[in-house]
Amino acid sequence: MFVHLRPAFVLLILMTVLTGICYPLAVTGVAQAVMPAQANGSLILRGDQIVGSELIGQNFTSDRYFRARLSATVAPDPKDDTKTIDAPYNAANSSGSNFGPLSKKLIDRIKADAEQLAKESGGKRLPADAVTASASGLDPHISPAYAALQVARVAGARGLPIERVAQLVAEHTEGRFLGVFGELRVNVLKLNLALDRSKP
Amino acid sequence: MTAIGWLQIGILFALVLVCVKPLGGYMARVFQGERTPLTIVLGPIERGFYRLAGVDPAKEQGWFAYTVAMIVFNAAGFLLLYLILRLQGFFPLNPQGFSAVAPDLAFNTAISFVTNTNWQAYGGETTMSHFAQMTGLTVQNFLSAATGIALAIAFVRAFARSGAAYVGNFWVDMTRATLYVLLPFSVIVALAFVASGLPQTLLASVDVKTLEGAAQTIAIGPVASQEAIKQLGTNGGGFFNVNSAHPFENPNAISNLISIWAMLAISASLPYTFGKMAGDTRQGWALLLAMLVILVAGVGIAYWAEAGGNPAFAAFGIDPSSGNLEGKEVRFGVVMSALYAAVTTGLSCGAVNAMHDSFTPLAGMIPLIMIKLGEVLPGGVGSGLYGMLIFAILAVFIAGLMVGRTPEYLGKKIEAREMKLAMFAVLILPLCILGFSAAAANLPFALESLANNGPHGLSEILYAYSSATGNNGSAFAGLSANTKWYNTTLGISMLLGRFAYIVPMMAIAGSLAAKKRSPASAGTFPTHTPLFVGLLIGVILIVGGLQFFPALALGPIVEHLLMLAGKTF
Numbered sequence: 001m002f003v004h005l006r007p008a009f010v011l012l013i014l015m016t017v018l019t020g021i022c023y024p025l026a027v028t029g030v031a032q033a034v035m036p037a038q039a040n041g042s043l044i045l046r047g048d049q050i051v052g053s054e055l056i057g058q059n060f061t062s063d064r065y066f067r068a069r070l071s072a073t074v075a076p077d078p079k080d081d082t083k084t085i086d087a088p089y090n091a092a093n094s095s096g097s098n099f100g101p102l103s104k105k106l107i108d109r110i111k112a113d114a115e116q117l118a119k120e121s122g123g124k125r126l127p128a129d130a131v132t133a134s135a136s137g138l139d140p141h142i143s144p145a146y147a148a149l150q151v152a153r154v155a156g157a158r159g160l161p162i163e164r165v166a167q168l169v170a171e172h173t174e175g176r177f178l179g180v181f182g183e184l185r186v187n188v189l190k191l192n193l194a195l196d197r198s199k200p
Numbered sequence: 201m202t203a204i205g206w207l208q209i210g211i212l213f214a215l216v217l218v219c220v221k222p223l224g225g226y227m228a229r230v231f232q233g234e235r236t237p238l239t240i241v242l243g244p245i246e247r248g249f250y251r252l253a254g255v256d257p258a259k260e261q262g263w264f265a266y267t268v269a270m271i272v273f274n275a276a277g278f279l280l281l282y283l284i285l286r287l288q289g290f291f292p293l294n295p296q297g298f299s300a301v302a303p304d305l306a307f308n309t310a311i312s313f314v315t316n317t318n319w320q321a322y323g324g325e326t327t328m329s330h331f332a333q334m335t336g337l338t339v340q341n342f343l344s345a346a347t348g349i350a351l352a353i354a355f356v357r358a359f360a361r362s363g364a365a366y367v368g369n370f371w372v373d374m375t376r377a378t379l380y381v382l383l384p385f386s387v388i389v390a391l392a393f394v395a396s397g398l399p400q401t402l403l404a405s406v407d408v409k410t411l412e413g414a415a416q417t418i419a420i421g422p423v424a425s426q427e428a429i430k431q432l433g434t435n436g437g438g439f440f441n442v443n444s445a446h447p448f449e450n451p452n453a454i455s456n457l458i459s460i461w462a463m464l465a466i467s468a469s470l471p472y473t474f475g476k477m478a479g480d481t482r483q484g485w486a487l488l489l490a491m492l493v494i495l496v497a498g499v500g501i502a503y504w505a506e507a508g509g510n511p512a513f514a515a516f517g518i519d520p521s522s523g524n525l526e527g528k529e530v531r532f533g534v535v536m537s538a539l540y541a542a543v544t545t546g547l548s549c550g551a552v553n554a555m556h557d558s559f560t561p562l563a564g565m566i567p568l569i570m571i572k573l574g575e576v577l578p579g580g581v582g583s584g585l586y587g588m589l590i591f592a593i594l595a596v597f598i599a600g601l602m603v604g605r606t607p608e609y610l611g612k613k614i615e616a617r618e619m620k621l622a623m624f625a626v627l628i629l630p631l632c633i634l635g636f637s638a639a640a641a642n643l644p645f646a647l648e649s650l651a652n653n654g655p656h657g658l659s660e661i662l663y664a665y666s667s668a669t670g671n672n673g674s675a676f677a678g679l680s681a682n683t684k685w686y687n688t689t690l691g692i693s694m695l696l697g698r699f700a701y702i703v704p705m706m707a708i709a710g711s712l713a714a715k716k717r718s719p720a721s722a723g724t725f726p727t728h729t730p731l732f733v734g735l736l737i738g739v740i741l742i743v744g745g746l747q748f749f750p751a752l753a754l755g756p757i758v759e760h761l762l763m764l765a766g767k768t769f
Contacts, residue, residue, distance in 0.1 A: 004272040007371050010253035012276050012343075015378060018245075019342040020335035023383065024425040027390045031400035031424065041399045041406055041420045041448070050408045055397060055447040056418055058410045065411065069530070091418040092405060093326050094442040096527045096555035098678030100656035101510050102759060104768040106526065106558075114516035125519040128509070132526040135445035135537075135555045141530040143522065181208055182453025183533035192411055 044193065052189050057140040059089040060192065063157035066142070066150050068188045069129055070113075072097035073137035089138060097133040121149055141185035144173050158195065168194050201507045205535035209499060212457065212539065213492070216464045220488065223465060224472025230380045231353045231373060232477065233257075242379045249375055260366035263710025266354055267703060269370040270347060274314050274699075277343055282310040284336040285328075294329035295404035301327065308687035313337055315698035316344035316580055318430070318437030318550055318673035319690060321682040325419035325440050330402060337437060338426050342386075345433030346377035348582030351702060352470060353377075353477075355586045358709035359610045360478045362717035367709050377582075381466065382433060389462050390428035396458065397451035398424040423448055431462035434580040436550030436673040444540070444553040445529055456536055456553060463549045467578040468492075470585040478610055482728035487588050490736040491578040495546040498566045498577070502538035505563035512766065527558030538563060541674075545570035548580035550673025557651070557660065557676040561763055564676070565756035568663055571670040573744035574629060580671060583698075586705050590622050592727065593708070595739040597622075599725050599732075609727060611717040618711060621704040628700045630747045632669040632693045637661050637751070639689075646685050651678025654769030655762065659755035664690060669697035 031039035042054045052058055057068045073095050075087035087093075099106035113131045127145035147169045155165040172191040176182050229236055250257050261269065284291070285306040289299045301309065305321055312319045313336075324333065350373035357367050394400050399420045406418045423439045427449055430437055440446040450456055468488060475484025507523040514520045523534035532540070537554035544551050545567035556567055570577060576587040593607075593614050600607030600614070607614040640646040640661045650657040656676075663676040668690040675681070681690065726732065 001268055001272060004269045007253040007255050007269070008273040008276045011249060011255075011371060011375065012273065012280060014249050014252065015343055016280070016335055016339045019378065019383065019429075020339040023386065024334045024338060024422045027387065027394075027425040027428075028400050028402060028422055030391060031394040035394050038394050038397050039400045039424075040403075041401070041418060042397055042451075043406065043408075050406065052408050052410060052416065053406070053418055055451045056416075057447075058412070058416060059414065060412060062412060089416065091416055093323060093419075094440050094446050095323075096442060096445070096558065096677065098555055098557040098651050098676070099526065100557060100652040100654075100659075100676075100678070100759075100769075101512075101524070101526075101560050101564075102654055102656060102763055102768050103652050107512050107768050110513060110518070111516050114518060118517060126517055128513065128518055128520075128522045128525040129530050131513075131516075131518060132524075132528070135527045135529050135553070136440075136442045136447060138447055139529050139531075140447055143530055145519070176204075177453040177457075180204060180211065181457055182531050182536065185530045189411070196411065 044189070046193070051193070054187060054190060055140055056091050057089055057138050058189055060188065063153055065192045065195070066147060066154060066188050069139050069142060070131070070133040071137040072133045091138055094136045094138055096135045096137060117149070120153060124149070140187050140189060142188055144169070144184050144186055147186045147191070154195065160198070164198065165195070168198065201503055205503065205507075208535055209503070209539055212460055213496070215461055216468050219465050220469045220472050224469035224484065225476055227381060227469060227473040228476035230376050231473070236380060238380055238384060246375060246379055250371070253371065255369070255371040257369060257372045260369050262365055263354070263367050263706045263713070266367055266370045267706040270351065270702070271699065273370070273374070274347060277340055278310050278314045281313060281336045281340055282306050284332055285309060288329045288332045291329065291331040293331035293334070293402065296329070298327060298329050304684050304687040305682055308691045311691045311694050312673065313340035313435070313437060314344055315671050315694045316348055316433070316435055316548065316583065317668060317671040317694045317698070318435045319668055319675070319694065320437055320673070321687055323441030324438060330404070330421055333426060333439065334422060338429060341426070341429040341433050341435040341437065342378055342382050343374070345382055345429070345435060345581045346374045348580055349377040349381065349466070349470070350374045350582065351706065352582035352585040355589055355705065355709045356474045356477050358713040359612060361713050363715070364713045367713050382429060385432050386425070386428040389432060389458060390424045392458055393424040393427055393455060396455040398427060398455065399448055400424040420448065428462070430551060431459050431549070432466060434463055434467060434547045434549040436544065438551060442555070444551045445555065450553055452531055453536070456532060456540070459551065459553070460540060460543055463547055463551065464543060464578070466581045467547055467584045470582065471578070471588070474585060480610070480728065483610065486728045486733050487592065488578065490733045490740070491576065491588065493733070493737055494573065494740065495542065495577045498542040498546060498570050499539050502542045502563045502566040503535055505560045506534040506538045508560065510560055511763065524558070524560050527555030529553065541567050542570060544674055545672055546577035548575040548583060548670060548672045550667065552674050555677060556663070556674060557678045561756040561760035564659065565752060567674060568659070568666060568752065568756065569745065571666045571672050572629070572633070572748045573740055574626070575670045575672060576740065583671065590625055590705060591740050591743070592736060593618060593622055594626070594743060595732070595736045596725060596727065598739060599735055605723060605725070608718065608724060611719065612712045612715050613718070618708050621708045625701045625704040626743060628696055629669055632696050633662065633665045633748070634751060636665045636689050636693055640665075640685070643685070649680040649683055649686060651680070652769065655755050655759040656769070659759065662751055662755055665693055668693035671697050
């Protein structure tokens with residue numbers, strides 16, 4: 001056994017230097033030099049202010065903006081740090097709801113949200129992403145159907161023609177990669193930024 | 201289910217299959233010590249490593265010395281990782297100022313990464329410094345994967361050689377697996393990941409003011425470099441809490457495609473390496489075919505169940521056409537989520553791009569079954585191949601019993617000693633999973649960790665011990681596993697699942713290597729035919745599956761029936 005100690009410790013140290021320091025630093029160097037936008041988190045600037053990352057969703061509550069999906073992320077309770085409070089789109093602590101399919105909390109939540117949204121949809125069937133929490137709690141996208149459901153509300157709140165808002169949604173609908181991979185989706189932050197540009 | 205959904209699944213598997221021959225052949229050359237295109241760059245590094253470590257690469261080891269070297273190396277790795285986690289407050293690259301990881305969590309995490317499990321009882325962005333992620337976790341992502349590949353190659357040599365006392369040199373196999381296989385592919389995949397949108401920076405977080413004026417702190421870091429080896433090494437330990445569901449780990453369909461390809465590529469190619477080294481590539485293809493048949497069936501069932509969705513939702517006026525989206529990301533939808541879930545558990549990867557806890561009952565049962573079948577579909581890098589070879593030995597033994605002949609696999613007689621050792625290895629899985637689950641289900645403080653009541657709670661416990669013992673690392677993540685009970689018992693499960701399997705496996709390797717390889721005769725049962733593939737699939741399903749059926753009946757199966765009856769908990 002003792003004959004193995006030298007190779008074990010020496011190779012462990014050498015491999016730590018190679019794969020734990022050289023490898024990530026080399027990748028960081030190349031990434032920062034060649035692809036700085038992606039390497040730094042695909043941040044979006046408005047003027048000189050960072051308003052978000054195009055990959056990370058934000059919480060929207062105002063009628064003037066398209067709403068994103070439900071987010072189950074939490075943050076430490078400022079009053080008692082052994083507890084947590086709801087903090088949707090907390091990008092420092094990703095989390096899903098982890099409700100099982102028979103969870104009473106899940107079913108009650110979906111029922112309440114569906115009743116609320118039914119008023120907006122005018123009796124049409126609701127898209128599933130409108131009432132379900134995303135896996136990460138940071139999903140930047142909604143389905144085109146959920147965006148369509150919100151067009152009239154946003155247009156009304158902003159005093160914009162419905163056709164103009166619908167056109168913005170169409171422009172921001174992203175297709176499948178090579179026409180095959182992934183799902184149709186709308187990036188909520190980018191769409192809302194375009195709305196702000198179109199009529200602040 | 202849609203045609204475009206199946207097209208995505210089909211193209212993905214095609215992309216993996218076209219790599220099997222070149223990658224498998226390349227690995228055969230690497231482990232037979234032949235020159236490769238990378239030798240000119242990596243050869244000097246490799247020789248320098250041996251010189252500093254005092255390793256003579258020409259000197260081979262018997263199965264026992266090989267196994268002891270592997271255990272000493274992994275014990276040293278555990279020790280170093282445990283110290284890094286406990287002392288991370290004193291090291292640089294800790295921009296958020298995280299303090300020491302608690303002892304039970306550091307114990308659990310160190311075992312988890314050394315055993316290639318990558319069970320994570322913590323949230324990465326709220327616990328680990330960049331230093332710990334890079335020099336601790338990323339390093340073990342490489343070394344645990346390299347250990348698995350080395351062990352598989354030693355097992356392969358046992359079949360390839362005749363009357364041999366030696367199975368290889370652990371230090372050489374481990375070093376070559378890291379330098380020639382894992383590292384170059386990781387660099388390529390990491391850069392492809394950055395191009396597709398993954399961050400790679402030493403900053404810790406970005407503070408932004410959202411459109412509505414709220415403050416948002418976005419955790420960030422050297423994500424791409426860790427993700428690349430996490431997928432290629434079938435480790436699965438993510439940078440962020442929600443793993444590959446996080447938009448920074450997996451921002452779009454392209455990164456998702458690379459992720460799934462990367463986790464499958466090496467494990468799917470190793471059977472070909474086996475065939476090449478043993479002198480008959482048809483043997484490798486037969487093993488791969490058996491792996492893929494069960495895997496594709498699992499993908500199909502999970503996709504079907506998730507596309508069907510939860511009948512309770514439809515009652516509230518929700519359009520069922522996009523399936524069950526609770527715990528899923530819009531960019532992946534049900535098809536990419538179901539595919540990812542089945543592949544990550546058929547492999548012992550454990551990365552997730554959707555929350556398995558929120559899957560419909562039968563879709564959630566698929567990852568559970570894939571793990572319980574022994575992580576051989578096609579399994580973790582290396583561990584999948586040696587696990588499959590154990591099943592192949594069992595299959596020829598059962599076939600031998602049926603016709604009353606001494607069973608042979610690749611000309612090696614399978615006798616009582618090998619069978620006893622194989623059974624010992626195979627029984628570790630049910631022992632840990634059912635034993636610990638039964639204990640946890642009866643302990644009030646263990647039940648406090650459950651996030652869901654009713655049969656789903658039992659599924660959460662079963663999943664945790666299956667994932668740990670199978671060295672998978674995915675979770676029904678509602679379970680609050682960061683407690684002393686779960687950190688300790690899951691840590692023990694991971695250790696037994698890895699090493700209590702490896703030791704008998706290597707003992708079989710030693711005993712088979714010493715046997716003469718007898719030439720095939722008219723009475724030899726051929727092991728490259730569809731008949732053998734069918735037999736092998738049957739053995740995997742019976743041995744791996746039947747012992748868990750009662751537990752599954754009490755968890756996901758009864759849950760499915762209750763869902764149809766409209767019951768909630």
